[in-house]
Amino acid sequence: MARLPVYLRALHNLQELGVATVSSEELAAAAGVNSAKLRKDLSHLGSYGTRGVGYQVEYLVYQISRELGLTQDWVVAIIGVGNLGRALSGYGGFASRGFRVAALLDADAKVVGRRISGLTVEHIDKLETVVKDREVSIAVIATPAGAAQAVCDRLVEAGVTSILNFAPVVLSVPDTVEVRKVDLSIELQILAFHEQRKAGGPMGDRLVGDYGALRADESPESAPYVEAVDA
Amino acid sequence: MARLPVYLRALHNLQELGVATVSSEELAAAAGVNSAKLRKDLSHLGSYGTRGVGYQVEYLVYQISRELGLTQDWVVAIIGVGNLGRALSGYGGFASRGFRVAALLDADAKVVGRRISGLTVEHIDKLETVVKDREVSIAVIATPAGAAQAVCDRLVEAGVTSILNFAPVVLSVPDTVEVRKVDLSIELQILAFHEQRKAGGPMGDRLVGDYGALRADESPESAPYVEAVDA
DNA sequence: CAATGTGAAAGACTTCACAGCC
């Protein structure tokens, strides 16, 4: 369930404030969801609340952590040490809760060998041995779009079964592998969409342009179709 | 509709390959969705396909761009120029499709004045004037968690109506403001969850721990409850 | 004939509302 991490964070905050017990109403507000939804989500983990009282913060933290698999450490490798990869490697959120970055890999000889956030960048040729020797189970792809699928294939081949993809590509993987995608430009485009709605209203065609011509028949002469990536 | 940007990217790829026409089946595969879903999504924009033939790539690109508001430029400000903010400011995806980063703001005197990706970092005190003078409509929050809500409030007050939030906090905003959130550690936690499922099976309680004690009654003595953030 | 556009069915998720328990 994708909301558990949000609840967990809210609970950690409460814990820091010294709160021992919380009602579904309060926790739901802190997490930004409806309280019935929260109760249903939590009831899926088992019954960890007390009627008339609420939930015990510390106990719930433990149960959710366990459900999420955060009671053990996960070994992470970051592939691609450009601006983004560097930012990710220094991100405190990794270390703090059960994620250990064990390798930074890059294809560029200019960055290989550099120390970043306490790790030495290694050459991507070592991908397979690094994944196996260090038991990497989660990989973060922060390469350019063009390299992502090839890197992904090698990761999967080497045994990685969870991938967090920052490259703007739809990765194709066997369905034993879990991929999550973070795409900055998609997020921005979604914001632009809503922004436009507000500004121009639903029919706000400020910019119709002279595109009508193309509709009719002005297609660029057709080119051989190349099979798209199989998803 | 949150899938339009994905279709748009797939269409751009096809365009580069010189493809003039595409069927829902092909485009759906490239975008990683079911073809019926794609057709329904597109039919919401109007009828831009030709039965028996498919969709004209170039025309569809235009229609989706228009729907998403990408036929005009959006002015973006990035708040917080740490590792992440720096990575974002250098991210090609911004510039390439209608997003112009017009300001980098930070509270830290050590970074104010530095030039990053062609822009000079300005002090956060200027937030209000920058937003108004440069007509910023989208802001990216890349500050530490603690600063995010305050920054957000100032942005909203200054007239920003779309926010992309990288800080691990649930922001509270009036519902005229659109917030999207990207949270790295949440993505990782979701991966860890699935990873655990695979490894241990549904009932794989490798780590039951001696937590039973706390369930019963061993609560830390209760502390005054502080009202959680209002969402 | 091939491929869109779309009712209708199926499914997933959310919310309501209240019985049951502390």
Added chain:
DNA sequence: GGCTGTGAAGTCTTTCACATTG
């Protein structure tokens, strides 16, 4: 009395399947 846990209702999304059209 207060709050959880949950059946039932409601809503939104996905998928199917096919009539329709160039």
